[in-house]
Amino acid sequence: MGVSPQLPAYTCSKCKKRPAFYNRAYSGEYLCKKCFVKAIYKKTVETIKKYKLINYGERVGVGVSGGKDSLSLLFILSKFLGAERLVSITIDEGIAGYREEAVGFAETVSRRLGVKHVVYTYKQLFGRSMDEVQPLKGDHSSCSICGTFRRRALDIAAEEAGVDVLATAHNLDDLVQSFLIILTNGDLDRLAEANPAVGYSTAFSARKVHPFMAIYERELAIFAMLKRFPMQSVTCPYMNEGIRTEVRNFLNTLEEGHPGIKFELLRSYEGLVERRTFRNGGSCSRCGRPSRGSLCQVCMMMDALDEASRLHGG
Numbered sequence: 001m002g003v004s005p006q007l008p009a010y011t012c013s014k015c016k017k018r019p020a021f022y023n024r025a026y027s028g029e030y031l032c033k034k035c036f037v038k039a040i041y042k043k044t045v046e047t048i049k050k051y052k053l054i055n056y057g058e059r060v061g062v063g064v065s066g067g068k069d070s071l072s073l074l075f076i077l078s079k080f081l082g083a084e085r086l087v088s089i090t091i092d093e094g095i096a097g098y099r100e101e102a103v104g105f106a107e108t109v110s111r112r113l114g115v116k117h118v119v120y121t122y123k124q125l126f127g128r129s130m131d132e133v134q135p136l137k138g139d140h141s142s143c144s145i146c147g148t149f150r151r152r153a154l155d156i157a158a159e160e161a162g163v164d165v166l167a168t169a170h171n172l173d174d175l176v177q178s179f180l181i182i183l184t185n186g187d188l189d190r191l192a193e194a195n196p197a198v199g200y201s202t203a204f205s206a207r208k209v210h211p212f213m214a215i216y217e218r219e220l221a222i223f224a225m226l227k228r229f230p231m232q233s234v235t236c237p238y239m240n241e242g243i244r245t246e247v248r249n250f251l252n253t254l255e256e257g258h259p260g261i262k263f264e265l266l267r268s269y270e271g272l273v274e275r276r277t278f279r280n281g282g283s284c285s286r287c288g289r290p291s292r293g294s295l296c297q298v299c300m301m302m303d304a305l306d307e308a309s310r311l312h313g314g
């Protein structure tokens with residue numbers, strides 16, 4: 001066992017007073033705790049302004065799962081925009097022993113910030129909780145079913161809340177991972193759905209924006225810790241991220257050797273989206289919502305689950 005070398009004490013590059021606790025490899029800055037918290041707030045506000053994610057007077061729905069990133073987003077937006085312009089939206093997938101804790105965090109933090117909080121369940125919207133979907137899912141992964149339902153649930157919640165914009169806590173890592181995953185499967189229309197720069201909107205739904213798109217997952221974790229947001233103690237029992245875990249590890253290795261490469265990938269993503277004209281899709285023949293085929297993803301998923309349920313029952 002070696003003795004770890006004594007790290008030289010650095011002073012914060014911003015305030016030049018307090019001791020630094022964090023080194024931003026991509027910029028070379030050393031930051032103290034206070035300046036770190038300020039830097040995350042500032043970066044979020046700059047991103048909102050740079051991309052015009054939220055315009056003057058618009059009402060904003062915030063997707064709050066109860067995870068640390070979503071609590072941080074709600075906190076920053078409530079400071080920047082004021083609590084009265086926000087609605088905190090929680091989707092309860094119906095996973096016993098797992099979701100209750102995070103739904104509680106979303107409730108507590110929303111109340112503390114004075115933000116109106118609404119909860120929608122898969123059970124009420126789609127007739128089945130994720131627990132009830134399990135025996136019926138067949139070839140579909142839980143995460144793909146859950147993701148399809150969550151996007152629709154957020155759309156419905158945003159419409160009912162009458163908001164102009166729906167903000168979610170996707171960070172730089174999330175977006176760049178999605179970008180690479182899309183590149184591996186060629187489904188380029190999906191690029192628009194996660195369009196990092198301008199947000200995706202249809203005649204139906206609120207504009208979807210990601211104010212944390214330029215912030216590293218790692219920095220958001222530190223921010224949540226410094227702000228003492230509650231942390232989930234349980235992970236989802238159905239989680240099966242497939243290739244995403246490998247893509248995340250790959251990107252982290254790249255970033256270690258080449259600080260800032262995730263930003264560069266984000267820029268390429270933006271560039272591609274700008275150059276591509278996206279097909280203006282049709283609508284679902286059953287529910288009327290935007291769809292690339294005659295039935296939308298949600299209606300197809302519901303059919304598959306109903307079919308599996310009939311087979312199960314009979």
Ligand SMILES: [Zn+2]
Binds near residue numbers: 013014034036
């Ligand atoms: Zn400082």
Ligand SMILES: [Zn+2]
Binds near residue numbers: 284288296298299
């Ligand atoms: Zn449909």
